[in-house]
Amino acid sequence: MIDKILEILVPVLLLTGLGVLFAGILAWANVKFKVEKDPKIDEILAVLPGANCGACGFAGCAAFAEAVASGEGTVNGCPVGRQKVAQEISNIMGVELE
Amino acid sequence: MGLVMIFFGAIFFNNFIFNRFLGICPFLGVSKRLDTSVGMGIAVGFVMTLASTLTWLLQKLLDLWHVEYMQTIVYILVIAALVQFVEMFLQKVSPTLHKALGVYLPLITTNCAILGIAILNIDLGYGLLEAVIHSLGASVGFTLAMVILAGIREKLELSDIPEAFTGIPIALITAGILAMAFTGFVL
Numbered sequence: 001m002i003d004k005i006l007e008i009l010v011p012v013l014l015l016t017g018l019g020v021l022f023a024g025i026l027a028w029a030n031v032k033f034k035v036e037k038d039p040k041i042d043e044i045l046a047v048l049p050g051a052n053c054g055a056c057g058f059a060g061c062a063a064f065a066e067a068v069a070s071g072e073g074t075v076n077g078c079p080v081g082r083q084k085v086a087q088e089i090s091n092i093m094g095v096e097l098e
Numbered sequence: 099m100g101l102v103m104i105f106f107g108a109i110f111f112n113n114f115i116f117n118r119f120l121g122i123c124p125f126l127g128v129s130k131r132l133d134t135s136v137g138m139g140i141a142v143g144f145v146m147t148l149a150s151t152l153t154w155l156l157q158k159l160l161d162l163w164h165v166e167y168m169q170t171i172v173y174i175l176v177i178a179a180l181v182q183f184v185e186m187f188l189q190k191v192s193p194t195l196h197k198a199l200g201v202y203l204p205l206i207t208t209n210c211a212i213l214g215i216a217i218l219n220i221d222l223g224y225g226l227l228e229a230v231i232h233s234l235g236a237s238v239g240f241t242l243a244m245v246i247l248a249g250i251r252e253k254l255e256l257s258d259i260p261e262a263f264t265g266i267p268i269a270l271i272t273a274g275i276l277a278m279a280f281t282g283f284v285l
Binding site (some may be wrong): 022033 | 138156159160163171172183186193200
């Protein structure tokens with residue numbers, strides 16, 4: 001009986017342990033190698049649908065947010081989010097939605 | 099002697115791209131320009147060497163606890179974490195290279211050359227030192243293949259090729275001929 005339980009427990013604990021270990025290392029690296037970015041990028045990213053569908057013509061939601069923040073992309077460039085998302089992005093960017 | 103053979107064998111006789119056909123995606127994707135191809139080669143080499151060291155050590159743990167069937171999932175976890183680390187590091191150290199590599203950088207996670215070498219090291223029964231030398235050789239071989247193709251593709255940009263062959267098709271033909279050249283290395 002104890003063998004059977006261990007058979008399940010060992011792999012679960014092993015993967016959990018490794019996952020937590022790597023998460024810790026990555027969290028440390030995230031602080032250590034932090035890059036100063038435009039705070040608008042994160043704000044825009046938060047209101048986007050996050051599907052990374054690429055329908056806007058950029059590589060993903062992060063790339064689209066970056067483009068909008070730098071002025072390259074248009075605030076209503078996300079076809080998935082429609083009017084609602086476009087409105088929120090234009091609020092963040094501080095421009096009028098036409 | 100054995101280590102020297104493993105090293106050069108991984109570069110020429112068993113070149114990961116031309117003989118084992120692993121890691122083709124970045125090979126075609128990032129070989130448009132010479133400088134990005136070198137950057138990609140180094141990034142893949144770094145992940146390869148570190149991943150095969152870590153996975154070799156973890157394999158001992160898997161053997162010890164008799165959960166060898168977990169090999170693939172554990173290896174992928176190690177590789178994914180390493181790639182994430184490399185991405186953060188590159189973004190800090192060289193934003194231009196980070197931008198040039200683009201989506202191909204996170205795609206190293208699913209690069210079969212990396213999982214391939216980690217599993218090959220175990221299947222071939224290599225020790226830790228042999229595994230590290232093998233992956234160093236493989237990364238040099240990978241970079242070599244990338245640089246050769248990138249060099250040719252830069253020249254192809256300027257040459258007069260039929261319109262239907264421009265871009266990826268001519269790159270595939272070039273890669274095929276290169277692979278044939280590499281089969282000339284026989285022990």
